[in-house]
Amino acid sequence: MERITFKDLIIREIKNSSGVFSGDNFHYGWKAVKKINEGLGSITGDKNKLCQNHHTVINDETKQD
Secondary structure (H helix, E strand, O other): OOOOOOOOOOOOOOOOOOOOOOOOOOOOOOOOOOOOOOOOOOOOOOOOOOOOOOOOOOOOOOOOO
């Protein structure tokens, strides 16, 4: 068995599907799923203008990350 030792362990952020475990861990049935639908995405820069745009999101419920 391998052993890893840390002098310090700093956790800066906990998100929705985060976990911190020690010892023998068996996480049966643990599942985390996140889905984001974005029709436009991101606009970056200076003096950008968006006019009369049309966006389509095809929501495929069978596809999971």
